[in-house]
Amino acid sequence: MLFGALEAGGTKMVLAIGNENGEILEQVSIPTETPGITIPKIIDYFMNKNILALGIGSFGPIDLNKESKMYGYITSTPKVAWANYNIVGSIKNSLSIPIGFDTDVNCSALGEATWGSTKGLSNSIYITVGTGIGVGVYINGELLHGMLHPEAGHILIHKHHKDTFKGVCPYHTTCLEGLASGTAIEKRWGKKAEDLREFPEVWNLEAYYIGQAIVNYILTLSPQRIVLGGGVIHQKQLFPLIREQVKEQLNGYIKTDQIEHIEEYIVPAKLKDNQGIMGCIQLAKQSLL
Amino acid sequence: MLFGALEAGGTKMVLAIGNENGEILEQVSIPTETPGITIPKIIDYFMNKNILALGIGSFGPIDLNKESKMYGYITSTPKVAWANYNIVGSIKNSLSIPIGFDTDVNCSALGEATWGSTKGLSNSIYITVGTGIGVGVYINGELLHGMLHPEAGHILIHKHHKDTFKGVCPYHTTCLEGLASGTAIEKRWGKKAEDLREFPEVWNLEAYYIGQAIVNYILTLSPQRIVLGGGVIHQKQLFPLIREQVKEQLNGYIKTDQIEHIEEYIVPAKLKDNQGIMGCIQLAKQSLL
Ligand SMILES: Nc1ncnc2c1ncn2[C@@H]1O[C@H](COP(=O)(O)OP(=O)(O)O)[C@@H](O)[C@H]1O
Ligand SMILES: Nc1ncnc2c1ncn2[C@@H]1O[C@H](COP(=O)(O)OP(=O)(O)O)[C@@H](O)[C@H]1O
Ligand SMILES: [Zn+2]
Ligand SMILES: [Zn+2]
Numbered sequence: 001m002l003f004g005a006l007e008a009g010g011t012k013m014v015l016a017i018g019n020e021n022g023e024i025l026e027q028v029s030i031p032t033e034t035p036g037i038t039i040p041k042i043i044d045y046f047m048n049k050n051i052l053a054l055g056i057g058s059f060g061p062i063d064l065n066k067e068s069k070m071y072g073y074i075t076s077t078p079k080v081a082w083a084n085y086n087i088v089g090s091i092k093n094s095l096s097i098p099i100g101f102d103t104d105v106n107c108s109a110l111g112e113a114t115w116g117s118t119k120g121l122s123n124s125i126y127i128t129v130g131t132g133i134g135v136g137v138y139i140n141g142e143l144l145h146g147m148l149h150p151e152a153g154h155i156l157i158h159k160h161h162k163d164t165f166k167g168v169c170p171y172h173t174t175c176l177e178g179l180a181s182g183t184a185i186e187k188r189w190g191k192k193a194e195d196l197r198e199f200p201e202v203w204n205l206e207a208y209y210i211g212q213a214i215v216n217y218i219l220t221l222s223p224q225r226i227v228l229g230g231g232v233i234h235q236k237q238l239f240p241l242i243r244e245q246v247k248e249q250l251n252g253y254i255k256t257d258q259i260e261h262i263e264e265y266i267v268p269a270k271l272k273d274n275q276g277i278m279g280c281i282q283l284a285k286q287s288l289l
Numbered sequence: 290m291l292f293g294a295l296e297a298g299g300t301k302m303v304l305a306i307g308n309e310n311g312e313i314l315e316q317v318s319i320p321t322e323t324p325g326i327t328i329p330k331i332i333d334y335f336m337n338k339n340i341l342a343l344g345i346g347s348f349g350p351i352d353l354n355k356e357s358k359m360y361g362y363i364t365s366t367p368k369v370a371w372a373n374y375n376i377v378g379s380i381k382n383s384l385s386i387p388i389g390f391d392t393d394v395n396c397s398a399l400g401e402a403t404w405g406s407t408k409g410l411s412n413s414i415y416i417t418v419g420t421g422i423g424v425g426v427y428i429n430g431e432l433l434h435g436m437l438h439p440e441a442g443h444i445l446i447h448k449h450h451k452d453t454f455k456g457v458c459p460y461h462t463t464c465l466e467g468l469a470s471g472t473a474i475e476k477r478w479g480k481k482a483e484d485l486r487e488f489p490e491v492w493n494l495e496a497y498y499i500g501q502a503i504v505n506y507i508l509t510l511s512p513q514r515i516v517l518g519g520g521v522i523h524q525k526q527l528f529p530l531i532r533e534q535v536k537e538q539l540n541g542y543i544k545t546d547q548i549e550h551i552e553e554y555i556v557p558a559k560l561k562d563n564q565g566i567m568g569c570i571q572l573a574k575q576s577l578l
Contacts, residue, residue, distance in 0.1 A: 061543075076544050123435035135509070139428050139435070146412035146428070146511030147547050154542055155505045158447050158463050171542040174447045216444045220424070220509050222435030253443055253460040254350075255365050258436050 005280030055283030057107030100283030109136025111279030116270035128230035211245025229269035294569030344572030346396030389572030398425025400568030417519035500534025518558035
């Protein structure tokens with residue numbers, strides 16, 4: 001059985017064909033231009049590929065409410081050409097197959113929950129720290145939507161008492177993304193995150209913020225495991241620092257086996273940057289149910 | 290059909306008998322002493338009452354993992370006599386009926402979701418602001434557990450820049466409960482919260498903190514509606530202030546119909562302080578499934 005997968009990002013689209021085991025059989029990547037240019041290319045790619053269904057993991061915000069008139073739309077994005085664009089509808093018009101639709105980070109959470117680090121668990125989260133920060137949430141075996149979908153990269157947090165940086169979020173002065181995304185790191189320290197490896201102060205502060213956010217996710221969502229991915233997380237030295245910060249900032253308030261064995265609780269993505277696209281395949285499979 | 294309901298609190302136990310519509314037919318309250326004294330009284334009360342099942346909403350932390358050896362226990366509470374106490378097991382031994390078990394705030398969330406302000410919605414939260422602060426979470430029609438259960442009263446937040454109060458949480462310097470519970474209000478201002486009605490600075494600061502926490506719950510859980518209850522929330526002037534703070538601190542980042550009509554989104558409990566005990570009745574009903 002073949003399934004299509006589309007990871008719709010603000011700068012590029014990743015298109016793939018996979019099977020029911022999540023194996024990627026082929027994959028291409030095209031730049032994200034306007035819908036008028038990009039959507040026909042996407043349709044061309046998937047046409048005649050014998051796929052049973054398509055899964056789309058999209059940048060947001062998106063409308064996931066099946067009762068809404070705007071279901072399947074990208075809504076209020078700053079990428080003007082894509083704002084209020086019916087991405088599901090316009091692809092479905094041409095392909096006429098079932099389409100699963102969710103946020104990009106929810107798809108990564110689903111990929112890891114199906115084939116990766118959180119396989120077999122009913123409750124988990126996936127945090128990406130890249131250009132921005134996003135959180136995918138998987139609860140009782142389902143991706144979390146509710147009113148909209150999680151936007152937990154923007155939670156308001158306590159600023160480190162020595163940090164005088166103003167943040168990069170246009171909406172919030174002290175949100176996680178504004179203080180700890182790759183964009184924030186570059187602006188604060190004057191160099192790209194990948195070029196700052198040998199500066200421990202960068203990673204200590206980064207771990208302080210990510211650790212604080214994880215404490216809040218633990219207290220609010222109580223996940224059974226937490227997976228980290230995204231460009232900034234390629235700095236593997238962050239893991240012990242983040243785990244240490246989580247323990248320090250929780251300060252013994254939550255006592256569970258998982259927190260005690262924190263190296264198995266806060267872990268890297270297992271799917272080697274394929275968690276998103278593999279999640280889209282699982283979403284496609286689920287759309288057949 | 291008759292069901293038993295037990296709200297197990299740190300200072301008192303509320304015991305009730307209700308029917309399948311959540312109507313409370315009788316109710317008593319006894320002080321929480323040691324298990325040796327209090328549990329036999331509870332068993333006596335429910336014995337011979339013809340109840341089909343019992344629902345227990347308990348102070349915590351508690352073990353809700355049905356696979357755990359400690360399922361049904363109150364675990365690491367500072368109330369020493371009740372720490373590591375098998376409350377479900379000891380009652381079940383005598384009553385021999387199905388028992389539903391959850392946290393006190395999850396029961397309040399369930400009560401409101403079944404018969405109150407959030408009836409008909411699949412995703413909602415209930416926040417109690419009393420001696421402490423607790424959050425019950427209802428997602429896709431089920432109460433949230435996961436690794437443990439939500440403890441979202443202790444999320445770490447950004448301190449108001451004019452606030453010099455140290456907080457009352459023994460674990461965290463800047464958690465919500467430490468800065469905004471009834472206990473915190475009394476310690477900060479030198480008077481009980483109920484005696485501070487005419488001091489607007491008290492309620493402005495309180496709304497700043499509760500509003501900030503709600504922003505984080507919205508960004509993380511994306512509830513379709515938020516219900517507030519507990520002693521401090523009897524100060525009804527808080528509602529417009531909290532709604533204002535939520536809008537101000539979200540700062541336009543989330544655009545939904547619900548946020549636009551925020552007076553219907555952030556609302557008081559409808560069940561007149563019976564949300565907890567009525568939730569226990571629903572929990573009892575569900576234990577028959
Ligand atoms: N090896 C690395 N170490 C640290 N930061 C990195 C590394 N590679 C990329 N980044 C940072 O991650 C961000 C890009 O994140 P990425 O997850 O690759 O893409 P996006 O978030 O746009 O989907 C940039 O801010 C970049 O500086
Ligand atoms: N009318 C009121 N206005 C403001 N605060 C109140 C009021 N009534 C009780 N409180 C405060 O609420 C707290 C008690 O909360 P409550 O929900 O009644 O009990 P608990 O949290 O112990 O279950 C105390 O801190 C008390 O000062
Ligand atoms: Zn932000
Ligand atoms: Zn605390």
